[in-house]
Amino acid sequence: MKHVHIVLPLASLLLWLASAAQAQGLGVASIGATGGLHIPSAYVLGTGEMAASLGSEQDPKLGTFSRRRNYTLGFGLGGGVELFGRLAEYQNPRPTAPGLPDINGPRDLSANVKWQLPTEGLGLPLPRLAVGLTDVQGGASFFRSAYAVASDDWGPLRWSLGYAHSKARGQARVLDGLFGGAEMRLWDTRATALLETDGTRRHAGLRYYSEPLPWLGDAQLIGSVQRSFGATGTLGRPADANSFNLTLVLPLETDDATRDRRALAAAKAQAALPPLAPVAGAVAAAPLTDPLPALQASLRSAGLDRVRVGTLGDNLVVEYENHRYLQNEVDALGVVLGLAAEQAPSGVHRVHAITLKAGQVVFETSVNLAAFRIYLREGDAAAVQASMGFGRLPGYESESVQWLQAKASSATRVRVAFSPLLNHATATEFGLFDYSLAVQARTSANLWRGGVLYADLVQRVANSDNMEPGRIYAGSRHRNGLQTLALQQSFWLGERVFASVGAGRYQHDRIGAEGEAIFFVPGRDDTAHLRASVNRRTADAALHTTLPRTVDAVSALYRWRLSSTTWAEGGVHRYTDGSSGPALGFTRWFGDVALQLYARRGGSNTFVGLELSLPITPRQGMGAAPVQFTGSPRFVPGIRTLMTSDRNSGNFVKPDAVRPVDLAYEPEVEMLNSGRVTPDYMRSQLPRLRESFYLHALPLMP
Known part of the structure; x- marks a missing residue:
C-alpha cells in the first residue's frame, strides 16, 4: 500500500492524457497560417477547409498605431498544402479630404503558403514536418520569411519547433531565428493555454475551440487572447501589448x-x-x-x-x-x-x-x-x-x-435570375476597401432549341466615397440601367465540339458579338477552349468617353484534368486592353465551391490572383412556373495584385489592365454544370x- 500515493496520481494523469488526446481543431496564427498565437505549426488545413480570421497583433517595430488589424483568409488545397492571404492594416486614423490618400502606416496585402511533408507513409516515428513562405513576392515586404517547422501531439500537449529566416524590410522581423511553442489543453474543457517565442518576442495566451456548429455548415469558431513579452519598439523601448484573434473554420464540401x-x-x-x-x-x-x-x-x-x-x-x-x-x-x-x-x-x-x-x-x-x-x-x-x-x-x-x-x-416562359455584382480596390493608399455593389437581374426566354434571348438590368446598391463620380476609382462604379440585350445560340458541332455564340448590346453602350467553342479531347477528360468577343461603342457613347471605341479580346486555353475535381489551364490571351501574353491557372472544386489561382501576363504587366466561385442560390430553388425566379449558379469574387519588376516598382492599381475575355453569357455555367461533366466526376x-x-x-x- 506504500505506493498507492504514487500509483493513484499517475493513473489519474494517464486517464487525463487519454481523454485529452483528441485534437479539437486548428487555430490560425496572426502571421496567416495554421499554428499558435503568432508562430506557424506543421499542421495544415484539411482538404476543402476555409479559415477566415480577424486579429489585432502587430510587431511594434513597425511603429505605434491605434488601429491594428490582421485579416486572413486561408484554404486547404489538399496534398498537405494550405494557402493564406493576409491583409495587414496598421494606421493612426485621421480626417482626410475626399479623394486624397489616407494612409500613414503599413497597409499590406500578402500571400503565405505552407506544405506539410508526406512523412506518414515512411513508417517512421516522426513528428509532422512542414516548410512555408510568408509574404510571397509583392511590392512591400513587411512580413517576408521562410521557415521549416516540426509539430506533434503528446496527450493534451501540442508542441512546435522550427527555424525561420526573415527577409522583411526595416527593423521588423516577424518570424526570424529559432521559434517554438506549446499548447496545452485545460482538463476536459475546449480551452487551451499557449506559450511560444517567435525568435524576437515571447507570447502567452488562451484559446477556445467551439464545437462544430450544424446551423453554420459545421463551422467551428476559435477565439484567442494573448500578450507579448520582451517586445521593443522602433526606439528600443518596451512595447508589450495585448491582442486578440477570432477565426471561423468552415468545411466547403460535404463528405460522403x-x-x-x-x-x-x-x-x-x-x-x-x-x-x-x-x-x-x-x-x-x-x-x-x-x-x-x-x-x-x-x-x-x-x-x-x-x-x-x-x-x-x-x-x-x-x-x-x-x-x-x-x-x-x-x-x-x-x-x-x-x-x-x-x-x-x-x-x-x-x-x-x-x-x-x-x-x-x-x-x-x-x-x-x-x-x-x-x-x-x-x-x-x-x-x-x-x-x-x-x-x-x-x-x-x-x-x-x-x-x-x-x-x-x-412550364416556364420567362426566367429571372438575380446576382450580385462587386467591383473593388483593396489595400490601396486611398482606402482599405473601396467598392461598388450592385444587383443584376437577368431575364431570359427560350425561343427555340438552343436559342435564348436575355436582358441584364443593373441597379447599383451602394458604393464607397472613392467610387463617386470624379473620385479616384469612379471608373469602377457600376452603372444603372440596361447592361445587356442579346440573342444567344448554343449547339453541338458533331459529338465533340460544343459552341455558343451571341450578338447584341453589351456593357450598356456597345454593339457586338461574343462566343465560346469547347472541344472535348478524344480518349481524355481534357478540353480545349476558344473564347472571343468584339464590341464597338455606339457613336453617341463614343463622344462622351476617351476609352477605345472598339474592344476585342480572344483567349485560347487547354484544360488538363488532374482529377474529377481539379484542373490546370494554360493558354494565350489577347486582353481587353490590347496587350497579349500567356496565362496559367489552377482550379480546385470543394463541393460546389471552386477556388482558382492564376497568373496572367500582358505586355510589361504580370498579375497573380485568386477567384472564389460560389453558388448564390438555394440547393433547391423555385420549381418550373410561367415566371421562375432563381439565384445565380455562380458568383465569382476575386482579388489580384500586380507583381513588381524593373518596369513596375510597386503594386499599382490598374483595374482595366490584363483582363481576359469576359463573356456576358458563360456557356459552361449556363449549360455544362460549370465544367463538371466528366464520367469520373459523375461516378x-x-x-x-x-x-x-x-x-x-x-x-x-x-
Missing part, C-alpha cells in the same frame, strides 16, 4: 459519410421504399397500370421542366430540363434517376436520363436499374459505379423512343445522387 447520414435520416422520416424482388438482381413486379404517367407527374412535381418519359426496347428514357437545382446538376440527376428507377415499368433493365438546357441535349447518364435500386436501399455503390454510363445512348434517336407524350411542354457523386433522391424526391413517390 455525412451525405449517407442525411439520406438515412430522410428515409426514416418517410414511407419506406418497397422491397426488392427476392431473386437476386431482379426488379419487383410493376403495378398492373402503366406507371409512366405517374412517373411523369412525379418529375413535374419535382419542379423540372420539359419532362418526357418513354421506352426504347428495355431502356427507360427520361428527358428533362433543370432550373431548380442550380448549385449542381447532380441534384436534379439524383431526383430523375431515383424516381425513374422506383417507378420503372416491368421489363426495363436500364434507365437513361437525358439532360437538356434551352431544349438542347447537353449530356446523358444511364444506370443499371436493379443495381441502382439496390444502391438506394443499401448504399453499396460498387455495382452502380461499374455499370454507370455517361455519354451518348447508342442508337438513340428521339424519334425512335415510344414517348408517353410526343412533345414535351415547357464520384453517387452519394450525392442518393442523398438528393431521399431529400427531394422520395416525398413525391405515389
Whole structure:
C-alpha cells in the first residue's frame, strides 16, 4: 500500500492524457497560417477547409498605431498544402479630404503558403514536418520569411519547433531565428493555454475551440487572447501589448459519410421504399397500370421542366430540363434517376436520363436499374459505379423512343435570375476597401432549341466615397440601367465540339458579338477552349468617353484534368486592353465551391490572383412556373495584385489592365454544370445522387 500515493496520481494523469488526446481543431496564427498565437505549426488545413480570421497583433517595430488589424483568409488545397492571404492594416486614423490618400502606416496585402511533408507513409516515428513562405513576392515586404517547422501531439500537449529566416524590410522581423511553442489543453474543457517565442518576442495566451456548429455548415469558431513579452519598439523601448484573434473554420464540401447520414435520416422520416424482388438482381413486379404517367407527374412535381418519359426496347428514357437545382446538376440527376428507377415499368433493365438546357441535349447518364435500386436501399455503390454510363445512348434517336407524350411542354416562359455584382480596390493608399455593389437581374426566354434571348438590368446598391463620380476609382462604379440585350445560340458541332455564340448590346453602350467553342479531347477528360468577343461603342457613347471605341479580346486555353475535381489551364490571351501574353491557372472544386489561382501576363504587366466561385442560390430553388425566379449558379469574387519588376516598382492599381475575355453569357455555367461533366466526376457523386433522391424526391413517390 506504500505506493498507492504514487500509483493513484499517475493513473489519474494517464486517464487525463487519454481523454485529452483528441485534437479539437486548428487555430490560425496572426502571421496567416495554421499554428499558435503568432508562430506557424506543421499542421495544415484539411482538404476543402476555409479559415477566415480577424486579429489585432502587430510587431511594434513597425511603429505605434491605434488601429491594428490582421485579416486572413486561408484554404486547404489538399496534398498537405494550405494557402493564406493576409491583409495587414496598421494606421493612426485621421480626417482626410475626399479623394486624397489616407494612409500613414503599413497597409499590406500578402500571400503565405505552407506544405506539410508526406512523412506518414515512411513508417517512421516522426513528428509532422512542414516548410512555408510568408509574404510571397509583392511590392512591400513587411512580413517576408521562410521557415521549416516540426509539430506533434503528446496527450493534451501540442508542441512546435522550427527555424525561420526573415527577409522583411526595416527593423521588423516577424518570424526570424529559432521559434517554438506549446499548447496545452485545460482538463476536459475546449480551452487551451499557449506559450511560444517567435525568435524576437515571447507570447502567452488562451484559446477556445467551439464545437462544430450544424446551423453554420459545421463551422467551428476559435477565439484567442494573448500578450507579448520582451517586445521593443522602433526606439528600443518596451512595447508589450495585448491582442486578440477570432477565426471561423468552415468545411466547403460535404463528405460522403455525412451525405449517407442525411439520406438515412430522410428515409426514416418517410414511407419506406418497397422491397426488392427476392431473386437476386431482379426488379419487383410493376403495378398492373402503366406507371409512366405517374412517373411523369412525379418529375413535374419535382419542379423540372420539359419532362418526357418513354421506352426504347428495355431502356427507360427520361428527358428533362433543370432550373431548380442550380448549385449542381447532380441534384436534379439524383431526383430523375431515383424516381425513374422506383417507378420503372416491368421489363426495363436500364434507365437513361437525358439532360437538356434551352431544349438542347447537353449530356446523358444511364444506370443499371436493379443495381441502382439496390444502391438506394443499401448504399453499396460498387455495382452502380461499374455499370454507370455517361455519354451518348447508342442508337438513340428521339424519334425512335415510344414517348408517353410526343412533345414535351415547357412550364416556364420567362426566367429571372438575380446576382450580385462587386467591383473593388483593396489595400490601396486611398482606402482599405473601396467598392461598388450592385444587383443584376437577368431575364431570359427560350425561343427555340438552343436559342435564348436575355436582358441584364443593373441597379447599383451602394458604393464607397472613392467610387463617386470624379473620385479616384469612379471608373469602377457600376452603372444603372440596361447592361445587356442579346440573342444567344448554343449547339453541338458533331459529338465533340460544343459552341455558343451571341450578338447584341453589351456593357450598356456597345454593339457586338461574343462566343465560346469547347472541344472535348478524344480518349481524355481534357478540353480545349476558344473564347472571343468584339464590341464597338455606339457613336453617341463614343463622344462622351476617351476609352477605345472598339474592344476585342480572344483567349485560347487547354484544360488538363488532374482529377474529377481539379484542373490546370494554360493558354494565350489577347486582353481587353490590347496587350497579349500567356496565362496559367489552377482550379480546385470543394463541393460546389471552386477556388482558382492564376497568373496572367500582358505586355510589361504580370498579375497573380485568386477567384472564389460560389453558388448564390438555394440547393433547391423555385420549381418550373410561367415566371421562375432563381439565384445565380455562380458568383465569382476575386482579388489580384500586380507583381513588381524593373518596369513596375510597386503594386499599382490598374483595374482595366490584363483582363481576359469576359463573356456576358458563360456557356459552361449556363449549360455544362460549370465544367463538371466528366464520367469520373459523375461516378464520384453517387452519394450525392442518393442523398438528393431521399431529400427531394422520395416525398413525391405515389
